[in-house]
Every structure is written in C-alpha cells, then in structure tokens.
Amino acid sequence: MPTDRAQPAFVLIRPQMGENIGAAARAMWNFGLDRMRIVAPRDGWPNPSAVAMASGAGRLLDEAEVAGDVAEGLADRTYVYATTARPRELTKPVFSPEAAMRDAAARIARGEKVAVMFGPERSGMENADIAHAQAIITVPVNPDFPSLNLAQCVLLVGYEWRRACEEVTDVVVQGQRTDVAEHRDIEALARHYEDRLEEAGFFYPDHKAENMKVNLRNLWARMPLTRADVQMLHGALRQLLRGKTK
Template identity: 40%
Template sequence: MTGGRREGGAELAPPPGESPIIVLVRPQLGENIGTAARAMANGGLFHMRIVAPRDGWPQPYAWRAASGADKILDAATIHPTVADAVADCHRVFATCPRPRHIVIPVRTARAAAEDLREINARPLRAAVLFGPERAGLDNEEMACADTLVRYPLNPAHMSLNLAQAVMILAYEWWTATEPTPAREFMTNETRVANKGEVDGLLGRLMVELDASGFLDNQAKRAGMVRNLAHWFQRGEVTTQELRTLHGVVTELSRGRMRRGRKPDLDESPPWDDPA
C-alpha cells in the first residue's frame, strides 16, 4: 500500500457504453467514500464523482475501506459543486429521505434502476446524487435533479449510512438484468423425479406394505394409501432420494422375508429387537 492506496485490488473496469454515475455530495469521511466504492463494485457500477469532500482528496482511509474497489477510487473525479459534477449529464436523480415541497417525479430504488437502464441504453448519461451523511442534499443541490429517489423503509427508523444508500441502488441496478432465478431448487448431481418415477416407488411400497400387513385394515386402507401418495407427490422429490427410498424398501422386504412372518403389532417393533 502506497499513500494509503492498496496495490492491485479487484480487476474492475467501466462497462461498455453509459452506466450510472454515483455523485457523493460533500461526503464527510474517507471511510464512507471507500465503503460506497465497495458497494458500487458489488452492483457493477464504476463511475464515481465527489463534490467538495470535507477532508479533501485523496484520503488514505477511503482505499483501506474499499475492500479491493481501488480502481473506482483511482478513477473518481473531484468537483467543486453539484452543477459542475453533472454538467455533462442528460438526467440527474437525487436520493431524498425527507419530503420536499416540490413537484417532481419520485421513484423507488427499483423503479429508478429501471429508468436508469432505459436512459443509459439510448444512450444518455445519468447521475445519481447522494447527500452528505448528516443533513442530506440542500435545496440548491436538489434543484439540479429532475427525479427523486426515495427508499420505502420502516418509517420509524429510515436512517442509512452513505454506503447502505449506495448499495440499495447498486443492487437494484445489478438485479434489473441479472439472470439468476428468483426461486430455485438446488439438486446438485441429481434431478427432480418425474411423476412416473414417483409412481413406481409408490407402487412398490404398496406391494410391500400389503405383504407386511400394514394395510390389512380395509376400512382405512384407501385413506392411508392416499396420505402416502400425497406425501411423495406434493414436493419435488429427486431421483437420488427415490433411489435411497427404494433401498429402504428393499431392506425392509428382506427383513420381513428373513423373519418369515408378518410383524405382530402387539410385540416390540423389529428395530427394538436387540438381536
């Protein structure tokens, strides 16, 4: 590390074309700038602009807190005012935790990310303003924006630090086009069994249960069979689980045949037999 900067860091680079510019307005601590860069890297954002940082720039603590997002900090530009930072932008969004008495479009982070994707695809340049940690953006800074972004959080406690605020937007930006399914059933080396395979196990199980006498009560037999079928059919059983259950049925069948009789339910069950 030289001058507070880590040698190397993650291999980050700006994506092709336009992508949102994160503008940190009057940030107070180097650590907050660094963790904001880390959040940007998580969400695939690269362009950072810093307006009038309280403690000047560069700040060694920023690189220490960035957790490898060094290249974002290396490429960050410093500006004296918000107007200067967004002068080359076509659209400007501003995060705003409190109501303002102005007429302006308001978006959630998710809707803002969708808008940003559409804007950048045209391609137009868009920036998102994040105010200083304590007070947020002032009225003159807000006047530079054409759209507000508000996060619907617990109204009893809506306080976020700078990196958290950046992370929410970065996450929504990334997931707007990320192909990971919202719901997934992990099967690893096996697969979900089809209905025919499940029916094959159930048929075999019924044969062995009849042979063992478990289903001798004719009045209850149909209901017991339905319950067993529902148990297997209501979930996504894998082929590996079916193979395991087939092995269980095989061993139960061998045990019954070795004993040469149906189990007497008035006696202790076989698994309790010390022999």
C-alpha cells in the same frame, strides 16, 4: 478502465469520511457498477482512508471523477435521481429504489445518461442539491429512524440496479446432487411403496384402499424430489424390510 457496460453514474455529494467513500466503492463493485463521481469531498482527494476501506474495489477510486460542485458533477447527465429519506417540498416524481432502477435501465437503453446522487452522511442533501435532479428515490425506512449510512444506501440502490438488469432466480436448490427427479423416477418410487404397504396390510379397510393409494400418489407428486432423494427413499424402505425379516 471502466467496464463497457452501460450503467448509471453514482455521484457522492460532499462525502465526509474517506471510509464511507471506500465502503461505497465496495458496494458499487458488488453489483458491477464502476462509474463513481465525487463532488467536493470534505477531506480532499485522494483519501488514504477510502483506499484502505475499498479493499478489492480500489480501482473505482483510482478512476473516480472529482467535481467541485453538483452542477459540474452532473454536467453530462440527461436524467438524475436524488436519494433522500426526508419529505421535500420540491415537486418531483418519487420512486422506490426498485422502480427507479427499472426506470433507469429503460432510459439508459434508450441512450440517456443517468446519474444517482447520494448526500453527505450527516444530514443528506440540501434542497439546492436536489433541485438538480429530475426525480427522487426514497427508501421505505422506519420513520423514527430514517437515516441510512452512505454505503448502505449505495448498496441498496446498486442491488436494485442489478435486479433491473439481470435475470434473478428467486429460489434455487443448491447442492452436490440436485438433479430433479423425472416422472418415471417418482412413479417407480410410488409403486415400490404401494406394493410393500399392500403386503403389510396398510390399505385397510378394502373400501378405502383405492382412495388411500390415490392420496399416497398425490403426496409423492407434491414433493419436490431430487433423484438423490428418490434413491434414498428406496433404500430406506429396503432397509426397513430387511430389518423386519431378521
């Protein structure tokens, strides 16, 4: 059964190759989307090539709704986006994928039923298809090579849907020992280096010593150190001093 999470339906309009339908299913499931609709697939349905390409996302194909035409595929939807790379003479709002999925998330939260249409691989949707949509999604691609593979387009929109619905951390430090050093850890490290450098005569001449110490403290404060980093730097200094006394 489909997941309970509210989400847009992804509607594939006259897809031509089973492999692309399967790849689109994988792309959808990468981002937690499982409402696939297939309108007038060229090679009929079900399609063994789609199943083979879907790999772990075969459930989406088993549960996909198949429609004979665009109107049938969108019958229960209240707001529809059409993806296209080509300029159209139809008057509609044109969204970037990011803005479209933010808008979709807001509409779904209000109880609307949203769909995103994706056109056939060879030529994309016709104006008669896009006329069913309330808005257009256009990707800022290379104008000299604007065509996207069906699964690529599904992946891109699915990614933006995930970003619109989930809190995404832009940067994260990963590893086995990533506890961030506390201020007391940094302070102890700063004193350790300052004391040893003082003994070595580093802070010279005397009238510049205080400013040099401030700059050194500022250096430690700017560095995003983990507790493991601090321990390593303490150890490195101790080893250097041991080598000097041998």
